[in-house]
Each structure stands twice: as C-alpha cells, then as structure tokens.
Amino acid sequence: MGDLLKPDLGLTVWTIVTFLCLVGILKAFAWGPLLKSVEEREARLKADREGAEKARAEAERIQKELEAHMAGIQAKSKDLLAAATKDGEALRAKLKAEAEADAAAIKAKTTLELAAEKDKLVGDLRKEVVNLSVLAAEKLLHKSVDAGVQKSVLDGFFKDLDSTKKAGSN
Numbered sequence: 001m002g003d004l005l006k007p008d009l010g011l012t013v014w015t016i017v018t019f020l021c022l023v024g025i026l027k028a029f030a031w032g033p034l035l036k037s038v039e040e041r042e043a044r045l046k047a048d049r050e051g052a053e054k055a056r057a058e059a060e061r062i063q064k065e066l067e068a069h070m071a072g073i074q075a076k077s078k079d080l081l082a083a084a085t086k087d088g089e090a091l092r093a094k095l096k097a098e099a100e101a102d103a104a105a106i107k108a109k110t111t112l113e114l115a116a117e118k119d120k121l122v123g124d125l126r127k128e129v130v131n132l133s134v135l136a137a138e139k140l141l142h143k144s145v146d147a148g149v150q151k152s153v154l155d156g157f158f159k160d161l162d163s164t165k166k167a168g169s170n
Helices: 009-141 147-169
Strands: none
Touching: 009 147
C-alpha cells in the first residue's frame, strides 16, 4: 500500500505518453468525425429551421390571400343575394299588378255578361207576360187577335211599361 502513494517516474512518463497517443487516436478517428457530424447536424437543423420559417411565412401569406378571397366571395354573395331579393320583389309586384288587372277584367266581363243575361231574361219575361196577357185577353173577349193588332198592342204596352219604369226610378 505504501507503493501506491509513491509515484514512479517511468510509469508516469509512459502513462502520459499513452494518454497523449490515445488523445491523438481519438482526435483522428473519433472526435473529428464526431465533431463533423455534430456540425453537419447543426447545419441541417439550421436549414430545417429556415425552411420551417419560410413555410410558415408562405402559409401566413396563403392564409391572408384566402381570407381576402373569402371576403371578396362573401361580399359578392351578399350583392347577388340583394340583387336576387330586389328582382324577386319586382317580379312579385309585377305579378300582383297583372293579377289585379286580370281580376278587374274578369269582373268587368262578368258584369257585362250578367247585364246582358238580365236584359235577355227581362225580354223573355216580357214576351211571356205579353203572351199570357194576350191569352187572357182572348179568353176574356172570346175572340182571337191577329198579329198586326197584337204587335201594336204590345208596342203600346212596352211604352207604357218603360214610361212607368222611368217614372218610378226618378
């Protein structure tokens, strides 16, 4: 145990020489490639970082373009919707006006048809009343009236009827 604490000069020199040879071998074969691979990795990481920053900047630029494009599309769709609403309102107003005009025309036509039908029915009723009156008068007089007399009597009857009708409406 006492020998361990006393250094031997030859052993110390050989230990230092061996250590220096080991350092030289490690530097030539281990540290050089190791440092080279660390530098390559550092350069690769730096390039990857720069590439990621470029990709992020490109993604932000694309996102801004897309947002601007979407805003344009949204504004365009609002304009189209407003135009479609305006066109719809105009069409509705036009169709409503056409429907009201058609309804007024149908009402006027129906009124004219009803007036014509009323006049026809009044005329038919007058003829029937006249025929019945003539039949009643023939029975009362027991004689037949010829067509000329019948026409003159009817004309007089209608004139009296019209004058009575005009007097009653005034």
